[in-house]
Amino acid sequence: MKPKVLLVIAALLSNPFLPGQSVRSDLKSGKKQIRTLVLMPVQVNLNRVTLKGHEPMVEESRDSEVPLALEIGAALRDLGYELDQASLSHQALAKDDYVRYTVDDMQKRFDEELRQLQRKSSDVRKGRFTLGDQVAKLPLPDNLDALLFVRANAHVLTDNKKAFGYFVAGSVSDTAHLDIALVDAKTGDVLYYARKKVEGDLIHDSESVASTIEKAFSNLPRARPASREDRHKAQGANAQAAVVESAKQVETAAASAPETIAPGPDSHPQRIRVSHAVLKGMLVRSVRPEYPGIASANFVHGDVVLRIVIDTLGRVAEVKVVSGPPQLLPAATSAMKQWRYHPVTLNGQAFEVETEITFTFDLQP
């Protein structure tokens, strides 16, 4: 009897429809379909918890926003969604007060709704939550289907606090939560909402952030494929939607440097650490490393892990060895240097990114 009960509990716990991520019924059934999204500026609040109390982490919070947005963008591209990078770009916000204030209004309005979303997220299915059709005040192209709101909150415990937590009461580990909501760009209705605990370090562990995001989107249906009509609309109707990228387009496009991408507000590009998922689909050219003759003769095989930096033009600017058999390193690094990516951009701003890549040298063909 007991094992059965446990099984039921286990089944309930693993049920993806339990609070965690909720899809509006019409989106789930396919009656409503979305394809093009715009990412509202991501908001991160980090706090350091010490024995003395909470300490702010203003700079860390700001610095975490871009990598988080890039990871989310990559996950959405992976699901077939297109991201509008122009409508709410830095430049668009900087030059137009109306856009900036309206974005601010919608963020605040979202935070209002978020309180109830967190309380009873399953009601998303019924279509209970909406920001109202005021979202249509945002100057967005007509083919844009949805807005994505992201909030991340984390408490980072210092070692002392953790030790204190072990011996006395209190939490002993960092806690970080991610709230993600997809909102209809015309009606303001909340179509999808997920709240996920980040397993790992929100600031430094880009891989665990990426896997949290993947889990957060696990109930989101794949995007409908673009119809010819959509493409026509996207090209003709609105010049604002110029920089709409999809994974497919990126893979097939030539490695031309897009003129629409600005170097960002500072002349020195910001370097950010991202998971490898961000570069998925961004590859323009890859070169297979040649298996060194001596290495294969001596049956040397294994993984070479490289830490690479990709500059704002998509070139591999730095290659550092993390681990791997010494005989295989020269081949891996020299191949890596010839790789070429599309520039990693967020809302029209290009970034220098740092990530890890693994080459597997296997003697079996």
Add this chain to the structure above:
Amino acid sequence: MLIAGCTVALSLLQPSALRAQKTNEPAGQTGPSGLPQNARDFKFTKVDLDLLRQVNAFDKYIEERGWVYSEPQINQYLEKIGLTLVPQQTPENVRWRFRAIRDLEANAFALPNGSVYVNSGLLSRIENEAQLAGVMAHEITHVVHRHAYLEYRSSRKKMVAIDLILTAASAAYYTGAGPLVAQAMANLLPVIVSATVFGYSRELEHEADICGVEALQQHGYDLREFSRGFELLRKGPEVDLSRAPVFWSSHPKLTDRVGYVTTMAEQLQPSSAGLLVNRSPYFIASADVMRDNAAQAMLLGRPRTAVAIALRLTAEDPNNAENYVLLGDAYRSLGARTPLPEAAELTDEAKEQARLRMRKMTLAEYDKALLEDERGPERWEVNRNRSQKSFRKALEMDPHNASAHRGLGYLFERSQALQESMSQFREYLELAPQARDARQIKLHLESLEHPSSGLKPQAQKTTRAQ
């Protein structure tokens, strides 16, 4: 130069107030540099520089969020007043900046790096330049006298303050629209929030008030306005559901402060003849901010605030049709509320009930619940008539006023008069095809024109597009 001579007033009125100060030297005494003793003697330690780095980052953070108004009109006005109130010599690591910030709370705060922010909520509440100057002089004193650093150095206080903030933040959470800037600050800059939310220590607040009064006196501002400003900030049009005191309006011992400021005013300015109040320049400079604040208040579930602002705008500038449109919009969004809280809403029991509802309902659901209350329909009827009257008045003044048609469109829609509603929206689009919200209205109109079964009006457009 101006934050000078606070000592005289201090010893005159509150001789005990600064006894707690470590030095025996009066804090406000001005040296030849124009700075008070405690500002001249202030030596930056590592802890202070750490706070400075944090506030500089915070400045950047709120700019990036789009919270700071970029309209030159209001910021230039704030700067003009602010710069006349600051001491001649700028203290080390201070760069004076005076800006208005988009936030509904009636609050103002100063960062120790010299950034003084005045919330749109406060600008919408106070009435004239003398009151504004009072708030700003007070905040400037916190900067000049290094109050934030002094508080930050005391880590014991820091911890207590943070616990208090968390209590306040969760209390404020249920008052309808949360104090968003403050919430973000509570996360990011607890110390500054503790100071702006709960005030600095009583001595420091007192010092800031006294020096503020001095500065106002030197510029010939009417000091009675300073204490009147306190009163205005205390009494807002919304029901205060927070359990803990929040913000400028509730700095500790506000009644004491009104008391001693009034006493000082009577002693320093026996007659108010010829004193500066500057109602009209204040109004001209802040009218746009007030309108924007009213629109935000409607969006975030505080329609009473919007009505109060719109009533002020129509009273100050009765020849502006846009003000009547705003009033019409505000009355419409008031729904089944009365413009000001009724006595029955202010009982502890009623507040508890309202908190409970707000905890469980979205803004839209709360509005609906009010309408279903016993007196709901009757109140809505009153507001509907007021709203319609305001829009009609705007159209009388300016027959081509587009936004009045938009307002009527929404109003008729709420009363199920769909044909009339649609024709009003069409009229709007015809008169203002280039309006920034034309797309929103167009989509809205389409949803009314093509209602289909089982779907909310707004949801159709997307469904049809498939």
